Amino acid sequence: MKTVVFTDLDGTVLDEKYSFQDVKPIITQLLFLDAAVVLCSSKTRTEIEFYRRALSISDPFISENGGAIFVPKNYFKVAGFDRQTREYDIIELGIPYVELRKKLQSIRDGMGCKLVGFGDMSTEEVAKDSGLSVELAGWAKQREYGEPFRIVDCNEEQLFKTAKAEGLHVTKGDRYYHLKGKNDKGNAVMRLKEVYVKNFGQIRTIGVGNSANDLPMLDVVDAPFFREKTEPVDVPWKKILAKVVNQSF
Ligand SMILES: [Mg+2]
Known part of the structure; x- marks a missing residue:
């Protein structure tokens, strides 16, 4: 088997x-x-x-x-x-990445706190923030279906709720939150x-x-x-x- x-x-x-x-x-x-x-x-x-x-x-x-x-x-x-x-x-x-980036902006507006996604950072910034090599950070930025982000002074519960109101989900990984569809x-x-x-x-x-x-x-x-x-x-x-x-x- x-x-x-x-x-x-x-x-x-x-x-x-x-x-x-x-x-x-x-x-x-x-x-x-x-x-x-x-x-x-x-x-x-x-x-x-x-x-x-x-x-x-x-x-x-x-x-x-x-x-x-x-x-x-x-x-x-x-x-x-x-x-x-x-x-x-x-x-x-x-859900396609382009749509997720637009939604991240709406969530940011709705929350009034700082959400920093990989799409907001340069490859060098992602490398520095994550501890990845610059080469791996470049690959990590090639998103297709999800956006990793970190939060500054945001309420986690409110974040989950706001994402849900946008028809999306936020999941918590090791280093980052991830914005994604129902998947x-x-x-x-x-x-x-x-x-x-x-x-x-x-x-x-x-x-x-x-x-x-x-x-x-x-x-x-x-x-x-x-x-x-x-x-x-x-x-x-x-x-x-x-x-x-x-x-x-
Ligand atoms: Mg893990």
Whole structure:
């Protein structure tokens, strides 16, 4: 039976210094055991492609908090899609970035406090603010379905309400809030699970994350794992590997 591991990136595969060295050997073993590893992050397509290559993963991935599912061409026999590129069949669940930027402005006007989005910052400013390299910050600015932002002197509850009144959602990640449509990691994982089932029959699913925006994803998998802030990043991964090796589902 096919095992599919859905995983967040920041704080789950990547430690606080954006290093994946502790988790990479475990992911390599999971892939060797024929598990699929699906990166499911608030990061952009370009950023995820970078980590996916670095981790030698060739499975589909989910970008920008469930904004879109990217399925490599010929990965599945049967898969529906909304858009195609040379490399991928793409299932789109999010709202286009241009619309989100307009809405961020309305929310800002309605709140009367400071909201600073990636679209308001230069690449260098994003690098400085996030601790990413300038190259990675440039990729992080290539948004398609979501806008990360930070707040200064804003009431969080009011923020959630104001976004909702605009027909949008705000979710809290590790470093930033994210403005997005109804899409979340959970909807996207459910959608991709259906495609896996169509192609592989019965599957077993594992999920791993470390933040509030991972909870919808952890709700829809057979075996959820949550990395606590105090734990080294590879702690849940050791448990996941043991589960897959022992087939203890
Ligand atoms: Mg995270």
